[in-house]
Amino acid sequence: MIERTKMDLWVGVFVAAGFAGLLFLSMKVGNMSGFSVTNGYTLHAYFDNVGGLKVRAPVKSAGVVVGRVSEIKFDNERYEADVVMKIDGRFKFPKDTSASILTSGLLGEQYIGLDAGGDDQMLKNGDKFQITQSAVVLEKLISQFMYNKASESDSNKK
Amino acid sequence: MNALTGVLRYLGNYAISSVWRLGYGARLFLLTLLYSGESFKRFQLVLKELYxxxxxxxxxxxxxxLFVGFVLGLQGYNTLEKYGSEQALGILVALSLVRELGPVVTALLFAGRAGTAITAEIGLMKATEQLSAMEMMAVEPVARVVAPRFWAGVISMPLLAALFSTMGVFGGYIVGVVLIGVDEGSFWSQMQSSVDFHEDILNGVIKSFVFAVAVTAIALLEGYDSKPTAEGVSRATTRTVVTSSLMVLFLDFILTSLMFTS
Known part of the structure; x- marks a missing residue:
């Protein structure tokens, strides 16, 4: 049987190593030290089509994450998607800021991009964006392109 | 007609004995929790089992x-390379380890390495009447033998799973970045941007905690309930591995469907 002090030492090493592993996972592998919204405020944006936008998707302005999407629901009165987002309290945006759904990279995840306007008044908790731009749907884009091509060749014939 | 009643009788016997065992297991589990205060008072007992x-x-x-990480790095690279997205190797390695492979493989190895040892030890204690001797000396065997092992298992499994995932990420790094040459910066940064502390790491820890309770409780029950013969102990040890492995995989499915579906 192993003696007691040696055993205590090994158990101590084991527990310390285990916690070091957990710390490594949360700091180096995970993003615990990364962005999280503290004492933020919520804003609403209505979109015709949210495409593949998901809850917890980032809200970016000038490429920097300023908040996260907290809820996506269907508004049965406007027949539009109501996207609720939580913006970090440190960042304020003018009233005429526009929100658009963008894609990072060709196949990347979708996020909300905010383009700040020039209004003096700032958006407050519960406000909604006046100007929004929906997600680009590839099929619509292609059909529009085909339609344009077809009408072009029609006018060329005449 | 006779064969039919035979089948039915066998079915009834099976149902009754499995319900009986379930009740026995639940009682042992409750008793373990009840006596865990005493085993924490004598923490040296838990320490010995932790060792x-x-x-x-x-x-x-x-x-x-480490080797699971090596394999993940190699296989992940071969597949991701076809789509030109080998930078996502970090995400693949880290997410599959933290969410699934870490807790599950650790639990399976733990059942084989430590669960069998627990069952065999307690079964042999029972076969050599050490447990009865304790009762004669007014020492409650659940408090002296079962509870310390239970808590040692529950404490050590999440730590072991965390170490497994850490070594796996390290293994994926060695194969992906050092040997194959995936860009180091994008390996880590893509990993960090898509592994969430709450969603992935904490859920993985919760998973391994649940597996720890299941595997240790099954190993203790099998040992405590084994037939006090050489054959009985060997049967109980086999049952520990089979039951706890199946239980881990089953619980993993349940937990995954609860945790990772929005």
Missing amino acids: SIGVLSLVIIMVSG
Whole structure:
């Protein structure tokens, strides 16, 4: 049987190593030290089509994450998607800021991009964006392109 | 007609004995929780078990983690390379380890390495009437033998799973970045941007905690309930591995469907 002090030492090493592993996972592998919204405020944006936008998707302005999407629901009165987002309290945006759904990279995840306007008044908790731009749907884009091509060749014939 | 009643009688017998065992297991589990205060008062008992359950499992867990990481790095690279997205290797390695492979493979190895040892030890204690001797000396065997092992298992499994995942990420790094040459910066940054502390790491820890309770409780029950013969102990040891492995995989499905579906 192993003696007691040696055993205590090994158990101590084991527990310390285990916690070091957990710390490594949360700091180096995970993003615990990364962005999280503290004492933020919520804003609403209505979109015709949210495409593949998901809850917890980032809200970016000038490429920097300023908040996260907290809820996506269907508004049965406007027949539009109501996207609720939580913006970090440190960042304020003018009233005429526009929100658009963008894609990072060709196949990347979708996020909300905010383009700040020039209004003096700032958006407050519960406000909604006046100007929004929906997600680009590839099929619509292609059909529009085909339609344009077809009408072009029609006018060329005449 | 006779054959039919025979089948029905067998079915009834099976149902009754399994319900009986379930009740026995639940009672043992409750008794273990009830006596865990006493085993924490004499923490040296838990420490001794932590040594034999946790520390002695370290090597197998860490080496397996490293090799699982190697394989993930290699296979992940081969597949991701076809789509030109080998930078996502970090995400693949980290997410599959933290969410699934870490807790599950650790639990399976733990059942084989420590669960069998627990069952065999308690079964042999029962076969050599050490447990009855304790009762004669007015020492409650659940408090002296079962509860310390239970808590040692529950404490050590999440730590072992964390070490497994850490070694796995390290293994994926060695194969992906050092040997194959995936860009180091994008390996880590893509990993960090898509592994969430709450969603992935904490859920993985919760998973391994649940597995720890299941595997240790099954190993203790099988040992405590084994037939006090050489054959009975060997049967109980086999049952520990089979039951706890199936239980881990089943619980993993349930937990995954609860945790990772929005």
